[in-house]
Amino acid sequence: MFLFLLNTLVWFVLFSKKEAEVTFVLPLLSLGYIVTAVLAKILFNENLTIFRISGIALIVIGVALIVRT
8 A cells, every 4th residue: 555655646746747748757657567577576486487577678668768759
């Protein structure tokens, strides 16, 4: 619940800035998948296969491309 509240507060701060565009901020939501995968590995020792690592890499590349433009 704490992390959900923290996430909500971060979104409020990001969207309250006048220069923040929805098309820029919203793709950052996909970074939550990366955080979830890493925390699952650390906390629950879940298996990170090459396919999952490849998916994480694609998400990182996609977000990096969006942030650059």
